[in-house]
Amino acid sequence: MAVKAGRNRERTSGTPQPIGFSRSPLGRVGMVLRWIALFVAVVLFLLPFYLILRNALSTEGDITAPSWTLFPSHLQWGNIKELFSDTQVPMARALYNSAVVGILGTAGQLLLASMAGYGLARIPYKHADKIFYAIVATLMIPGAVTFIPSFIVVSSLGWVSSLRGLIIPTLFSGFAAFLFRQYFLGFPKELEEAARVDGAGYFGVFWRIVVPNSLPFFAALAAITFIGNWNSFLWPLVIGQDSSSWTIQVAMSTFITAQTINIHELFMAVAVSILPLVLIFAFLQRYLIQGVTQSGIKD
Amino acid sequence: MSAPAKTRTEPAGTGTRRGSRRRKQGIAGNALWFWVFVGPFVIGLLVFSYLPIIWSLILSFFEAYNTVTPSKFVGLQNYVDMLTDRNFLSSLGTFTIFAVFIVPLTFALSLLLALLVNQVKIARAFFRSVFFLPTACSYVVASLIWKLSIFNGVRFGLANTVLGWFGVDNIAWLSTVSPPWYWIPLITVRLWLQLGFYMILFIAGLQRISPTLYEAAYVDGAKPGWQVFRYITLPQLRATSVAVLILNLIAAYQAFDEFYNLIGNVNYARPPLVYLYGISLGQIQDLGHGSAGALILAAIIMIVTLLQSRLFGFGKAGD
Numbered sequence: 365m366a367v368k369a370g371r372n373r374e375r376t377s378g379t380p381q382p383i384g385f386s387r388s389p390l391g392r393v394g395m396v397l398r399w400i401a402l403f404v405a406v407v408l409f410l411l412p413f414y415l416i417l418r419n420a421l422s423t424e425g426d427i428t429a430p431s432w433t434l435f436p437s438h439l440q441w442g443n444i445k446e447l448f449s450d451t452q453v454p455m456a457r458a459l460y461n462s463a464v465v466g467i468l469g470t471a472g473q474l475l476l477a478s479m480a481g482y483g484l485a486r487i488p489y490k491h492a493d494k495i496f497y498a499i500v501a502t503l504m505i506p507g508a509v510t511f512i513p514s515f516i517v518v519s520s521l522g523w524v525s526s527l528r529g530l531i532i533p534t535l536f537s538g539f540a541a542f543l544f545r546q547y548f549l550g551f552p553k554e555l556e557e558a559a560r561v562d563g564a565g566y567f568g569v570f571w572r573i574v575v576p577n578s579l580p581f582f583a584a585l586a587a588i589t590f591i592g593n594w595n596s597f598l599w600p601l602v603i604g605q606d607s608s609s610w611t612i613q614v615a616m617s618t619f620i621t622a623q624t625i626n627i628h629e630l631f632m633a634v635a636v637s638i639l640p641l642v643l644i645f646a647f648l649q650r651y652l653i654q655g656v657t658q659s660g661i662k663d
Numbered sequence: 664m665s666a667p668a669k670t671r672t673e674p675a676g677t678g679t680r681r682g683s684r685r686r687k688q689g690i691a692g693n694a695l696w697f698w699v700f701v702g703p704f705v706i707g708l709l710v711f712s713y714l715p716i717i718w719s720l721i722l723s724f725f726e727a728y729n730t731v732t733p734s735k736f737v738g739l740q741n742y743v744d745m746l747t748d749r750n751f752l753s754s755l756g757t758f759t760i761f762a763v764f765i766v767p768l769t770f771a772l773s774l775l776l777a778l779l780v781n782q783v784k785i786a787r788a789f790f791r792s793v794f795f796l797p798t799a800c801s802y803v804v805a806s807l808i809w810k811l812s813i814f815n816g817v818r819f820g821l822a823n824t825v826l827g828w829f830g831v832d833n834i835a836w837l838s839t840v841s842p843p844w845y846w847i848p849l850i851t852v853r854l855w856l857q858l859g860f861y862m863i864l865f866i867a868g869l870q871r872i873s874p875t876l877y878e879a880a881y882v883d884g885a886k887p888g889w890q891v892f893r894y895i896t897l898p899q900l901r902a903t904s905v906a907v908l909i910l911n912l913i914a915a916y917q918a919f920d921e922f923y924n925l926i927g928n929v930n931y932a933r934p935p936l937v938y939l940y941g942i943s944l945g946q947i948q949d950l951g952h953g954s955a956g957a958l959i960l961a962a963i964i965m966i967v968t969l970l971q972s973r974l975f976g977f978g979k980a981g982d
Contacts, residue, residue, distance in 0.1 A: 394888075402779050406793050412805065412855065413796070415812045415821070427812075432824035476704045483700030488693050495701060502712045506964040508917035508936055512943050512957045513715030516722065516731040516950060536707035566696045595801030597920045598936070602944060613803045617924050620807055627811060634804050641799040649792060656798075656860060657867040 416638070419631035427627050443632040453625055454607050455633060458615035462594055465530050465611055466640075469593040470586055472535040478582070481544025482570055486556075496545070502538040508598060515602050525606035534599065540585060543658060547581055548574070584655035587648045591641055612637045723954035728947060741955035750930060751956060754938040755963075761934065762915045764850050769911050770904070773858045777865030778892075791866070795859035802920030805852050810837065810925050814848040840931050849932065852921050857914070861907050868903030872896065905975045909968060916964050935960050 419427050420443060422436035447455055483489075484496050514533055515524075523529030551574060559573045575582070600611040610618065616633055619625040625633075645652065718731075723741050725733030745751050780790045797805070813821045814836035823833045836844050872895070880895050881887070897904075919936040926932050928941045939960070943953025 398779060398782065401775075402783065402790060405776065405779075406790065409793050409797060409855065409859075412800075412808045412813070415808050416804075419812060428819050430819060431827070432819055432821050476707065479700045480704035483697050487697040487700060489697035490694075492697065495705060498705070499708065502708060504965060505712070505716065506913060506917060506961055508919060509939075509957045509961045509964070510712075510715060511936075512939065512950065512953045513719035514711065515944065516718050516954075517711065517715045520731050532707075533711040536704060536711050538708065538712070541704060566700070570700075591799055595799075595803075597801065597803050597923075598940075601923075602940075613801055616807060617803050620810065620924065621927065630807065630811070634807055638800060638804060645792075645796060645799050649795075652799075653791075653795070653863055656863045 416631060416634050419628065420635040422628055422631075424626055424628050427631070440628070443628050444636070446626075447629045447632045447636070450625070450629060453615070453619065453629070453633075454610065455612075455615060455636075457608060458610045458612045459636070461527065461530070461609060462612040462637075463640075464527055465596075465600070466590050466594045469531050469534055470589045472531065473537050473540055473589055474582060474586060476535055477537055477540035477585075478544045478575070478578075479570070480541040481546075482548050482574060484541070484545045485548035485551075487566060499538045499541055503542065511598055511602050514599075518603065524603055525609040526603075527609065529603045530600055530609065530611070534593070534596075537589075539659070540589070543585065547578070551578065580651060580654070583648060583651040584658060587644055587652040588655035588659060590644065591652075594641060719954040719957060722950055723958055725951050727951040727954075728949055730948075731950060733951075737951070741951050742959065745952060745956045745959055750933075750938060751935070753930070754933050754935045757932055758916060758918070758934050760846075761849070761918060762912060764846065765853055765915050766908065766911050768850065768854060769857060769861060770907060772854065773861035773907070774865050774900075774904075776858060776862040777869060778896075780862065781866055781869050791863075794862055797855050798857070798859040800856060802852075802856065803924055805856050806921050806924035809848045809852045809921075837926055843932075845926060845932050848925055849921060852925070853918075857911075861911065864903055864907055865900065868900045869896070872899045905972070908975065909971055912971065913964060913968060916960075916967075 418434075418436055421439045421441065422443075423438075423440050426433070426436040447453070480499070484492055484499075518524060518529045518533055521529075523532070555573055555577060556569050559569045564572065595613060596611075597613045597617065600614045601617070604610045604614045607615075607618075612633070616630065616637065619630055619633075722731070722733055724736060724738060725741075726735040726737050727733055776794050780787060780794065783790055815823070820836075822836065826832075826834065834844055836848050839845065876895050876899065877891065880891050885891050885894065917936060918934045919940070922932065922934050922937050923940070928937055928945070935956070939953055939956045942949050942956070
């Protein structure tokens with residue numbers, strides 16, 4: 365949405381510039397300075413990505429050489445094979461865990477939150493307000509300080525070092541439910557009414573009318589949620605006390621502190637770990653930005 | 664937030680064809696359907712949000728080493744211990760220093776990026792993507808690059824190589840306590856990771872400003888540039904600015920990943936969460952003190968957030 369609005373404005377607001385620097389006496393100088401600032405920023409923002417690529421394809425000697433060079437002495441593609449055949453590094457397992465956590469966690473969270481949001485927005489029930497406030501109240505509790513309380517519950521359920529422990533406690537996002545409720549309140553009622561007249565119940569209307577017509581909203585939240593799950597660190601660190609339940613983030617972090625992995629392998633692991641996100645970014649960027657604006661402003 | 668009354672939307676069954684029998688069933692059925700939709704979520708919230716908090720509250724009045732069951736009632740002792748614990752207090756100090764740097768820097772730089780990108784006429788999507796791309800990276804990934812590649816202080820590393828060109832000796836970035844060089848990696852890593860996110864919020868805010876306001880200012884003779892920015896753009900961005908400041912401060916309070924991965928559990932530069940992680944899940948699993956500390960921290964965050972939103976009038980200016 366933001367993207368489209370931007371393009372439209374670019375076309376319609378021809379005469380007055382948004383901030384009109386170019387109309388000032390310093391127009392030309394200002395223009396040049398602006399472009400210089402932009403290019404410096406672009407280089408600084410892209411540099412870390414270049415470093416990942418460079419180091420992932422370097423030999424260990426290239427990375428640890430006393431003086432740093434822009435390019436490695438040669439490109440060592442074998443690093444990727446080395447990473448996955450290293451017996452002391454459960455990298456394949458960690459990637460699998462991350463994929464399961466990312467996919468199931470995202471699907472589960474969206475399913476639960478969208479149903480809750482729809483129920484709150486559309487099904488008349490006398491205690492709906494109280495339930496809604498009980499959900500919103502959980503947003504007041506700062507997320508990260510709950511890791512000790514949550515650990516206490518998950519540990520008494522016997523879920524430490526398990527995929528269940530990694531996924532299930534993260535599924536109930538009050539914030540996602542809140543966003544879905546707000547979204548469904550604005551969903552055109554006419555579409556639903558047509559289906560209801562045809563005899564569909566709440567479930568039928570939800571599955572066959574509401575969800576299919578809300579896919580961009582789902583995509584936006586899915587992109588955000590998947591990235592959040594994939595990158596999540598504190599909770600997997602708390603739960604993953606056994607290396608079989610490490611996610612990719614915990615695995616990388618553990619290897620850096622323990623120094624039991626070769627540095628070029630570690631950078632290859634970094635490169636592998638950001639690959640799914642770069643793909644999401646490439647294909648879903650529009651939805652991602654939409655999700656950020658939705659989830660950011662309303663917080 | 665919209666009025667809660669809005670939840671009661673349509674009358675139960677429109678019941679046109681089958682008359683009142685169906686309508687009655689509809690009303691009874693609504694409660695059932697409500698719980699079918701909302702129930703699973705609410706149960707999960709009770710088990711994984713309310714129960715943990717209550718359990719943690721109980722545990723904070725007890726001694727609980729290596730156990731999640733309360734063993735010996737100690738009253739408020741855990742709270743007293745934590746509030747007089749020099750390490751816990753210094754972790755709050757670490758946070759304060761961090762927030763003093765990161766909040767204004769993030770605010771100013773993300774607004775600057777948004778203004779720059781918004782004014783570009785060509786390849787705007789490209790610039791926006793470049794600045795937004797790091798948002799997809801994890802703190803672990805960024806910490807590894809910062810620690811092992813850019814700010815590696817031992818003998819290799821990009822920062823030391825560049826400084827070497829100017830004849831500056833190698834700096835041990837992450838372990839030099841005086842001067843506190845470790846703040847440079849800690850702050851730059853977070854800037855890299857989150858500027859794009861806040862930039863997107865600002866761009867969205869900028870695009871909501873009506874062009875007619877700028878036209879009016881232009882007609883009224885406002886000087887393009889600083890005057891227009893000061894009197895039109897900035898006031899119009901008020902709601903976004905408040906959101907950015909509050910989100911940013913909360914995020915700073917919850918700093919864990921980059922401190923843990925860049926520096927670890929050391930007594931300098933240790934934010935509250937790293938310290939709490941250490942005492943509750945480290946060598947001695949002291950969940951009693953850990954719970955007390957977590958609740959103190961939660962209380963501080965909520966109070967500061969409330970004060971800040973009062974101060975800046977969050978919600979008043981919201982659209």
